[in-house]
Amino acid sequence: MGLFITFEGPEGSGKSTQARLLYERLQRLGYPVILTREPGGTRIGELIRRILVDLRHTEMAPTTETLLFSAARAQLVSELVRPYLKTGGIVLCDRYADSTFAYQGYGLGRDLEELQSITTVATGGLMPDLTFYLDLDVEMGLQRKRSARDRLPEPASAAAAFTPHPEWNRLDARDLAYHQRVATGFAELMRRDPDRWRCFVANQPVDLLAEQIFTQVEPMLARIVRLENPR
Numbered sequence: 001m002g003l004f005i006t007f008e009g010p011e012g013s014g015k016s017t018q019a020r021l022l023y024e025r026l027q028r029l030g031y032p033v034i035l036t037r038e039p040g041g042t043r044i045g046e047l048i049r050r051i052l053v054d055l056r057h058t059e060m061a062p063t064t065e066t067l068l069f070s071a072a073r074a075q076l077v078s079e080l081v082r083p084y085l086k087t088g089g090i091v092l093c094d095r096y097a098d099s100t101f102a103y104q105g106y107g108l109g110r111d112l113e114e115l116q117s118i119t120t121v122a123t124g125g126l127m128p129d130l131t132f133y134l135d136l137d138v139e140m141g142l143q144r145k146r147s148a149r150d151r152l153p154e155p156a157s158a159a160a161a162f163t164p165h166p167e168w169n170r171l172d173a174r175d176l177a178y179h180q181r182v183a184t185g186f187a188e189l190m191r192r193d194p195d196r197w198r199c200f201v202a203n204q205p206v207d208l209l210a211e212q213i214f215t216q217v218e219p220m221l222a223r224i225v226r227l228e229n230p231r
């Protein structure tokens, strides 16, 4: 029941931009749809997110990081994703379990089978129907995020400088080699499960990319009942 679509890819590849555009388009067409993100998406999950992205938390152990992501995911699946899919709606999620395999698995070197077990506990085995991968050169993505960060005003106080920053966080700040291992990891995940993934070149105009994404979603909408009184 329902339709579960996720967006994956390196930092700055346009996941949030494209997830929002797809969300707005489906909403305009009258489909029941929600947009959420990981880590976060619930009250508890957003609190966990603040711990994860805080630049001060340099001492965080990889196991702690993995379990915090998984805890936020467990809350999201149980509070939001499963109930909404059950009503026959469309759930769009900005990152999901694949990011755990790519970032904590390939990026930090955690054992992949162990991650699979933790992920199964967190999600009850729920995986997306469709996953978009926005493929962008790692350096270009980080550059996009850096310039987005630099466009924001300077924090007013030293304390504010440590609050979770919407455009630059603890995970972005890891070195280039780490981000490249993550990208290699995503390529491997796509190779293993080609039916679920749709990979697009992210370095093209926003609207063109949105069109390519919608074209992939359209055939799957037949099973979704539109709202009687669209917003």
Ligand SMILES: Nc1ncnc2c1ncn2[C@@H]1O[C@H](COP(=O)(O)OP(=O)(O)O)[C@@H](O)[C@H]1O
Pocket (backbone or CB within 6 Å): 009, 010, 011, 012, 013, 014, 015, 016, 017, 018, 144, 145, 148, 202, 203, 204, 205, 206, 209
């Ligand atoms: N297709 C695109 N071409 C150029 N810049 C883009 C494109 N898509 C998004 N951006 C910009 O790149 C930055 C990162 O986009 P965002 O959607 O936040 O990426 P992500 O969620 O994958 O980190 C933002 O400043 C956004 O405006």
Ligand SMILES: [Mg+2]
Pocket (backbone or CB within 6 Å): 015, 016, 017, 094
């Ligand atoms: Mg984003």
